[in-house]
Amino acid sequence: GAVVSQHPSRVICKSGTSVKIECRSLDFQATTMFWYRQFPKQSLMLMATSNEGSKATYEQGVEKDKFLINHASLTLSTLTVTSAHPEDSSFYICSARAPNQPQHFGDGTRLSIL
Amino acid sequence: AQRVTQPEKLLSVFKGAPVELKCNYSYSGSPELFWYVQYSRQRLQLLLRHISRESIKGFTADLNKGETSFHLKKPFAQEEDSAMYYCALTSDSGGYQKVTFGTGTKLQVIP
Numbered sequence: 001g002a003v004v005s006q007h008p009s010r011v012i013c014k015s016g017t018s019v020k021i022e023c024r025s026l027d028f029q030a031t032t033m034f035w036y037r038q039f040p041k042q043s044l045m046l047m048a049t050s051n052e053g054s055k056a057t058y059e060q061g062v063e064k065d066k067f068l069i070n071h072a073s074l075t076l077s078t079l080t081v082t083s084a085h086p087e088d089s090s091f092y093i094c095s096a097r098a099p100n101q102p103q104h105f106g107d108g109t110r111l112s113i114l
Numbered sequence: 115a116q117r118v119t120q121p122e123k124l125l126s127v128f129k130g131a132p133v134e135l136k137c138n139y140s141y142s143g144s145p146e147l148f149w150y151v152q153y154s155r156q157r158l159q160l161l162l163r164h165i166s167r168e169s170i171k172g173f174t175a176d177l178n179k180g181e182t183s184f185h186l187k188k189p190f191a192q193e194e195d196s197a198m199y200y201c202a203l204t205s206d207s208g209g210y211q212k213v214t215f216g217t218g219t220k221l222q223v224i225p
Contacts, residue, residue, distance in 0.1 A: 043217040046214065049210060103148075103160070103213070
């Protein structure tokens with residue numbers, strides 16, 4: 001079945017650091033990738049949708065300059081949290097889908113900013 | 115705006131009892147609806163999508179456009195069904211896909 005790999009699974013870093021999270025589709029071409037944020041005991045909140053080769057579309061309230069998304073190839077998207085602060089600490093999940101196919105999710109990245 | 119509502123945070127049923135996890139949506143166009151399941155310490159995975167009209171692990175879900183619902187049902191709950199279930203709606207507008215998840219329902223099957 002379709003596999004999505006997300007790396008790293010856990011990041012702990014100091015305030016002010018920029019953190020990059022990778023999302024790879026291992027055995028299919030992901031024309032669309034999604035980035036979500038999940039707070040404890042809450043549902044997934046869509047942050048942005050990215051189509052390969054084009055700029056990401058951000059949801060209302062998500063800072064584009066804060067959360068940089070790159071989807072340069074059909075198998076890789078990256079989310080960079082720039083100048084991270086403690087309030088950015090959260091669980092970030094990516095998903096990927098091929099045309100007319102359902103999303104497949106990564107394992108998520110737990111980001112902790114000290 | 116699209117919205118997905120899962121009214122129950124927790125649903126506890128006894129093993130062998132029927133299960134119905136509720137999902138209602140609001141969307142003006144033709145949505146794509148999904149059920150995702152997350153077992154303990156595992157990633158979110160697709161359970162059902164409405165266009166497939168299939169049964170997975172004994173679960174079925176029918177899209178009712180009149181009631182704007184996509185309830186998930188299983189006639190006899192098993193212990194291994196205990197998990198978190200999310201209903202999700204995907205819409206496509208001019209190549210831009212928007213996904214909205216419900217808040218999730220935790221299903222607890224009591225032995």
